[in-house]
Amino acid sequence: MREIIKLGLILLIITSVAGLILGITNDITQEIIQERALEETREALVTLLPEAEEFDIIEEAELLDRRFIQEIYSGSKNGEIVGYTIKVNPQGYDGRIEMLVGISSEGTITGVKIGDHTETPGLGSKIADASYIDQFVDRGTEEEFISTLGGETGEQYIEAISGATVSSDAVVDGVNSARSLFVEELQDR
Structure with missing residues (x-):
């Protein structure tokens, strides 16, 4: 004992x-x-809004209460806002997907960057590949994006990754959330 x-x-x-x-x-x-x-984060902001020289975080509660919105940064050059970078976290297949979406002040998506995620390696993780993400670049924010596997064409259609439609849909949801925030709240600032 x-x-x-x-x-x-x-x-x-x-x-x-x-x-x-x-x-x-x-x-x-x-x-x-x-x-x-x-x-x-700073490097990602510069990548998504390369013409911006300064970034300021926007901490307005009513903007951060929106669906999937985590952080909002305004990018400026010579005191004039050139765009926004919005951090969102939509629900993917196996958890939340951290993303940054860059939108110019003219309403064009300048880029999407996928951050931390737990999507299936080799399948759902393809959401971070340039071949998928680049579909959003240089598209306008007038209409919501629609994920498709059918090959539809048009400004609003994003070709989903075959076998990873939940992950693809989550990215589209995240970009749509950022797009909606921009159109409804940030565009006319």
Whole structure:
């Protein structure tokens, strides 16, 4: 009995010390992780709105309460807004998909960048491929986009990835959410 108590106390001490070390390590690295995430976001903003020199976050609650909207950035050059980058997180097949959607002040989609996601590797993960994402680039924001597998043509149709329609639909939902926010709230600012 005494041996079991002794082993239990040793195990308790070892796990307590390990937990303390992990906690300290987490506190030290958390700031570095946040700095890297901010730098990655900054790089993505520049990629999606290359003509912008400055980016300011918009923190208006009524804008952030909309479906899928996470963050909104205005991009400006010489004090004039040249576009917006909107971070959305639609529900994909296997979880939320983090995305950034760039829209010029004229109402043209300048790009879409897929961030963190848990879509099926090799199938749903194809949503991040340029061949899929580039379908949105240089399209207007007048109409909602529609995901299709039938090969329909037109400004509003986006060809879905065969076998990954849920993931494709999620990306279209995310872009439509950003598009809707732009048309209804940001376009006339």
